[in-house]
Amino acid sequence: MKTKETKEQILKAAMEEFMEKGYKDASMRKIASKVGITATALYRHYANKEEIFDAVVEPAVSAWEGLCQTEEARQVGTARENGVEAMWEDEDQAKIIVKLIYDNFDAHKLLFCKSEGTKYENYLHTIVSKVQEATLAFKDELEAGGMLVNSVDENEMHLLLSAQYTAMLEMVHHDFTYDQALHYCDTISRFFKEGWRKFLGF
Incomplete structure (x- = not known):
């Protein structure tokens, strides 16, 4: 062989x-x-066993690394070109996240549900931290441009982001079908969107 x-x-x-x-x-x-x-x-x-696990989940990890970069650029680009309101009205992110997960569902199942004992057991925290960093950078950009935004407690922000992403990943824990996941993720996104607008103030 x-x-x-x-x-x-x-x-x-x-x-x-x-x-x-x-x-x-x-x-x-x-x-x-x-x-x-x-x-x-x-x-x-x-x-060793961890090296094999790394290889098995690598497609999922790479997908999330890419998403954190491309979604930041896409959403900020939308806001810069069409205004902040256009960014909030965007409904594509939920679909993008669901597609990313279901393109390689088993790798995501391992990454988020079966990785205890590996360097990935807190990978959700890594994702949340990246999203928070990007959001705060965009907030600073808006403030520098003269927009009045809310003062943000970063610990509270981390808790809220963790709650949102944990909720979205329930579709993986419960093995939702693709269509169920689309509906569920869209519901979660719409629910949190209104809260984020009040929390961030823009």
């Missing part, structure tokens, strides 16, 4: 093992057995 084919089979078997047992209880020996190789042979491809 070629190295590339072996790695593909290892990742497929690892996905099954992690989905069934989560990272902490997953077994390297079981992964090797599913592939039909020895544990020693498995370690020639991946140094």
Whole structure:
């Protein structure tokens, strides 16, 4: 079996093992057995269990890294070109998030539901922190331009963002269909949008 084919089979078997047992209880020996190789042979491809987990969730992590950058640019661009009101009226973000997740649902399931014991177990906090940083930078930009905005308690802002993103990720925890997720995420976005407008003051 070629190295590339072996790695593909290892990742497929690892996905099954992690989905069934989560990272902490997953077994390297079981992964090797599913592939039909020895544990020693498995370690020639991946140094440890966390390295395999990293490879399995990488598509989801990369997708979120990209989203944090592109959505910041898209929303700020909308506000700059058409005004802040146009940004608030935008309804695309919920659809973009749902598509991102459902394009690689299993990787997201592992990332957000099965990653205890890895560097990703608090990955939601990482996402929230990136969103908060971008929002505060945009707030500063508006203030510099002469717009009156609310003074923001950053701890409160973090709690609210965490609540919003935790709510959206319920679609992953409960294995919603794509259509259910679209409806649910849109509802959450509309609910929080009104709160954010009052909280931020713009």
